[in-house]
Amino acid sequence: MKKFRxxxxxxxxxxxxxxxxxxxxxxxxxxxxxxxxxPLSEDEVEAMDQNGDDEMAVADESDLEQQQDSxxxxxxxxxxxxxxxxxxxxxxxxxxxxxGTYTDKDxxxxxxxxxxxxxxxxxxxxxDNADSMLPxxxxxTYQQCSLDDAGKQKLIFTQDAKRIYYTDDDGQSxxxxx
Numbered sequence: 001m002k003k004f005r006x007x008x009x010x011x012x013x014x015x016x017x018x019x020x021x022x023x024x025x026x027x028x029x030x031x032x033x034x035x036x037x038x039p040l041s042e043d044e045v046e047a048m049d050q051n052g053d054d055e056m057a058v059a060d061e062s063d064l065e066q067q068q069d070s071x072x073x074x075x076x077x078x079x080x081x082x083x084x085x086x087x088x089x090x091x092x093x094x095x096x097x098x099x100g101t102y103t104d105k106d107x108x109x110x111x112x113x114x115x116x117x118x119x120x121x122x123x124x125x126x127x128d129n130a131d132s133m134l135p136x137x138x139x140x141t142y143q144q145c146s147l148d149d150a151g152k153q154k155l156i157f158t159q160d161a162k163r164i165y166y167t168d169d170d171g172q173s174x175x176x177x178x
Contacts, residue, residue: 105147109155109164109177116161118145127156133174134165 040048095114101121102108111119118124127142134142140158147153156174157164165174 103147105153105155105166106177108145108147109157109166112145112155112157112161112164113178122146129156131171133171135163 096102096107096111098111098115100111100119102111102119103121108119108122122145124143124145127144129136129142134156142156142158144154144156147155152170153166153168154171155164155166155177156171162178163176164178166177167174
């Protein structure tokens with residue numbers, strides 16, 4: 001019985017210490033998140049109001065492409081001189097020719113991402129990831145293609161071509177492209 005009393009006393013003390021600290025916690029600063037938020041445009045709010053159901057719709061790839069095309073067409077009228085998209089975004093907006101040949105790292109990466117294989121002017125080889133510099137997952141294998149004659153600049157990609165990495169130092173470091 002004495003052990004049970006000590007047990008209850010210890011549990012009560014631990015609970016008191018844990019709960020006592022909750023009062024003194026500072027609230028997080030919500031203003032830190034305000035910079036990331038962008039207000040909805042009037043058109044977006046109106047579209048939400050017109051769509052009375054509160055269910056989320058799943059868009060397929062063709063829907064997303066159509067939406068991008070319409071946004072790009074609407075943005076073409078901007079005359080304020082601001083560039084609303086960077087070079088990588090504009091590159092990814094146009095679809096590459098599957099029969100084309102490419103050597104630029106961004107174009108080759110986009111080609112691999114779109115078609116799941118390297119362009120005909122490049123050769124793919126297995127990449128063993130022996131040093132585990134890239135994520136190691138069951139069933140995931142990597143392939144590589146060299147972008148230069150020395151073989152230091154490479155694109156390494158998963159078999160599904162949805163993750164693509166670039167190295168310019170023969171695998172010492174990697175930048176994720178997709």
